[in-house]
Amino acid sequence: MSQFPSIDTEVLRTFVAIADEGGFTRAGERVNRTQSAVSMQMKRLEEDVLQRQLFQRDGRQVKLTAEGQVLLGYARRILKLHSEVFNTLREPHMVGLVRIGTPDDYVMRFLPGILSRFALSYPLIQIEVHCESSKQLLQRQDLDLSIVTRKPGSEIGQLLRKERFVWAAAQCFTPHEQMPLPLAMFNSDCFCRLWACNALDAIGLDYRIAYNSSSLSAIMAVVSAGLAVTAQLESLITPDLRILGENEGLPELPEASIMLVRNLNTPSPITECLAEHIIEGFKL
Incomplete structure (x- = not known):
């Protein structure tokens, strides 16, 4: 069975923040990371993990490519399930x-x-x-x-x-x-x-x-x-x-x-x- 690289949930959280905020700087403020740290996260995600271009730069604005839109849907679902697991197991009452x-x-x-x-x-x-x-x-x-x-x-x-x-x-x-x-x-x-x-x-x-x-x-x-x-x-x-x-x-x-x-x-x-x-x- 082939092995795929994993994507950290914090990376997905940053990716969703970029999609929602339309830029790396505002996304960094939302996830409490510097703009350079956000850029490095996304560079590794694009080049090393997925090997797909996820963003199109338009001046200060950042838009998702078609591949980025696909990942966004999965990212939201993964983060939702991740939150449900922790809330359910940590607070079973x-x-x-x-x-x-x-x-x-x-x-x-x-x-x-x-x-x-x-x-x-x-x-x-x-x-x-x-x-x-x-x-x-x-x-x-x-x-x-x-x-x-x-x-x-x-x-x-x-x-x-x-x-x-x-x-x-x-x-x-x-x-x-x-x-x-x-x-x-x-x-x-x-x-x-x-x-x-x-x-x-x-x-x-x-x-x-x-x-x-x-x-x-x-x-x-x-x-x-x-x-x-x-x-x-x-x-x-x-x-x-x-x-x-x-x-x-x-x-x-x-x-x-x-x-x-x-x-x-x-x-x-x-x-x-x-x-x-x-x-x-x-x-x-």
Whole structure:
């Protein structure tokens, strides 16, 4: 059987850093190596180990060749498996189930990154995600962690971030031509809807709830089609929409607190590990 040279995982880590950062210098900062050390690593990888050109230099930018793109896919998979092995064997107790609750608002914006990073570190932990309104989540006793939106002065749990609510509509939408103003909002038990309606009432602007849903994606689809205005957290507004304000005759909306609530009756190491990932994820 033929013997192939091995590739050290640290070399693969440096290679992935170069691909992600687009240069040797920034990659060196990421892996804590000098630019010359990074260059030497890659030279040995190209000339001695693989005998293939992996990079194309374009000024200060570095791009991958076709062979480099192939290696990148394998490198990411190898590093992922390497991390899983160590996390699984070093922390064998990290096996179990965590139940988390969150409003639909945060599922697409925050959870994918949080859960993918958590799964990389703790691949044997099963996670159940329950999507309900903040009011409903706070009434449940079977969840280990809940992410909820709270009014100022009614915070409970640990603060993840503060965010302002904003009005948003499609680029082509003209509020002054749509009277009464059509709104696309969450169901009636959402206090954000109450905030929006109270703000419009305060300035005497006529409106109607034209679209009502418990799904953020459904609301955003309606708004993107130019059929209504919505009021949502600023971080949830997609690039195809524009934020509206006083120039369009709409009132300013208050700031909300996004909180992480732990179930004190079911504490566990795996729950706390996921809580730490959630806290970091909401900083991004």
